[in-house]
Amino acid sequence: MPTPLYDALRAYAARGPARFHMPGHKGRDLPLAELRGLASIDVTELPGTGNLYEPGEPFDAAQALWAERFGFDQCQFLTGGSTQGVHTGLALCCAPGERVLMDRGCHRSAFHALALLDLEPVWLERPWLRRENLTGPISPEAVEQALEQNPDVKTVCITSPTYAGVLSNVGALSRIVHAHGARLFVDGAHGAHLPFLGLAPFWGADAAAVSAHKTLPAMGQSALLFASGFGPERVRQTASVYGTSSPSYPMMASMDAARDWMEGEGTWEYQRAAVRVAELRRKFPSLQPGNGLSLDPTRLTLKVEDGPAFGLELERRGIFAEMSDGGHIILICTCCDDDDAFRRLDQALEALRSRMGDCPPLPPPPLPRAAVSPRQAMFAPRETAPLADCAGRIAAAPIAPYPPGVPVIAPGERIEKKYLAYLREIGYNKTNAEVLC
Numbered sequence: 001m002p003t004p005l006y007d008a009l010r011a012y013a014a015r016g017p018a019r020f021h022m023p024g025h026k027g028r029d030l031p032l033a034e035l036r037g038l039a040s041i042d043v044t045e046l047p048g049t050g051n052l053y054e055p056g057e058p059f060d061a062a063q064a065l066w067a068e069r070f071g072f073d074q075c076q077f078l079t080g081g082s083t084q085g086v087h088t089g090l091a092l093c094c095a096p097g098e099r100v101l102m103d104r105g106c107h108r109s110a111f112h113a114l115a116l117l118d119l120e121p122v123w124l125e126r127p128w129l130r131r132e133n134l135t136g137p138i139s140p141e142a143v144e145q146a147l148e149q150n151p152d153v154k155t156v157c158i159t160s161p162t163y164a165g166v167l168s169n170v171g172a173l174s175r176i177v178h179a180h181g182a183r184l185f186v187d188g189a190h191g192a193h194l195p196f197l198g199l200a201p202f203w204g205a206d207a208a209a210v211s212a213h214k215t216l217p218a219m220g221q222s223a224l225l226f227a228s229g230f231g232p233e234r235v236r237q238t239a240s241v242y243g244t245s246s247p248s249y250p251m252m253a254s255m256d257a258a259r260d261w262m263e264g265e266g267t268w269e270y271q272r273a274a275v276r277v278a279e280l281r282r283k284f285p286s287l288q289p290g291n292g293l294s295l296d297p298t299r300l301t302l303k304v305e306d307g308p309a310f311g312l313e314l315e316r317r318g319i320f321a322e323m324s325d326g327g328h329i330i331l332i333c334t335c336c337d338d339d340d341a342f343r344r345l346d347q348a349l350e351a352l353r354s355r356m357g358d359c360p361p362l363p364p365p366p367l368p369r370a371a372v373s374p375r376q377a378m379f380a381p382r383e384t385a386p387l388a389d390c391a392g393r394i395a396a397a398p399i400a401p402y403p404p405g406v407p408v409i410a411p412g413e414r415i416e417k418k419y420l421a422y423l424r425e426i427g428y429n430k431t432n433a434e435v436l437c
């Protein structure tokens with residue numbers, strides 16, 4: 001099976017080159033034993049190894065294979081995570097100063113992009129699922145209504161899937177967005193594996209970013225941007241604005257190889273994980289698909305009485321979840337969780353069964369009011385103040401429990417008392433906030 005980038009790196013290493021170029025370890029001497037195996041393919045732009053931000057091989061072939069699998073004109077490798085993808089995607093879709101219809105459930109990277117690009121958000125609120133105590137999928141009707149009320153908006157930005165695994169109907173949303181002459185950008189950070197499971201979670205979007213490192217066997221920070229209709233040169237150039245000029249070749253080779261593996265054995269391994277997750281969902285109180293709710297088949301969102309306390313109990317048993325909130329524990333399950341890992345999880349959940357079940361409702365308060373624009377807030381003089389003393393002040397940076405990194409208060413919004421109470425209720429554990437002077 002083809003791995004054009006990895007093959008090119010191995011071919012270079014096989015020449016036994018005297019490397020008078022970056023990186024300084026010269027393919028040999030990394031002090032950490034765990035990293036030594038990587039050194040021979042940790043290279044730089046050379047004849048044969050290509051340049052990420054210029055046309056040519058081996059990147060053209062390696063990225064085209066990904067683009068084909070995801071159904072886009074173009075794929076761009078990223079070494080700055082989906083954060084780089086969100087910044088690049090929004091820069092491609094929007095011109096500075098524009099208004100953008102943005103999912104309030106977006107990650108803080110999208111809020112930072114608003115400031116960097118001087119965009120004005122028109123918020124799209126997600127419906128609150130009372131039974132699940134979580135926000136649900138983006139409603140196509142709400143998008144249609146917002147676009148009719150704001151005809152100047154030419155970009156819609158949503159997150160799908162969410163951290164909890166909730167998928168929005170991107171196909172239906174894209175038809176509405178395009179009918180209004182706008183573009184759809186999807187932050188799909190948590191969905192890099194879904195096209196390998198036969199799903200089309202980004203179908204119809206103009207651009208989408210995914211984190212290979214979150215759900216595929218790929219190195220930390222590795223991510224991809226998919227785009228159609230912008231032209232390759234523009235995508236490459238825009239991505240280069242937000243990325244390093246020395247992108248990591250091991251990271252990019254790990255994406256090349258992850259795709260190749262996922263086209264074969266990996267598909268089966270991922271399906272095995274989905275079967276195990278379905279079993280656990282049947283056995284323990286958890287977010288279930290159906291009744292209009294479409295879920296990532298491998299994301300396990302358990303309902304528990306007290307998320308952080310439950311997380312500590314799991315850790316005592318040697319099990320580390322991705323995140324918890326007031327009433328949920330979210331576990332990322334992938335093709336790389338073997339039967340032993342699932343057995344240990346099953347046993348731990350069985351032992352903690354009495355602490356599971358419907359959680360106390362914690363619906364978010366109505367959206368805060370904006371006092372200044374995201375850009376004004378992010379680049380204005382600021383100070384750090386104890387959060388408890390911040391009632392009435394204006395946030396200079398997102399106040400966002402991490403994970404999931406979804407801001408409760410965005411830069412430029414006023415911190416009212418009710419939000420401080422809500423942050424306490426959901427167990428937000430930072431004591432300070434950045435506020436305007």
Ligand SMILES: Cc1ncc(COP(=O)(O)O)c(C=O)c1O
Binds near residue numbers: 081082086107403405
């Ligand atoms: C929805 C979402 N988008 C974007 C990001 C940023 O991704 P990365 O950490 O790959 O930069 C995250 C990170 O958790 C996320 O949850």
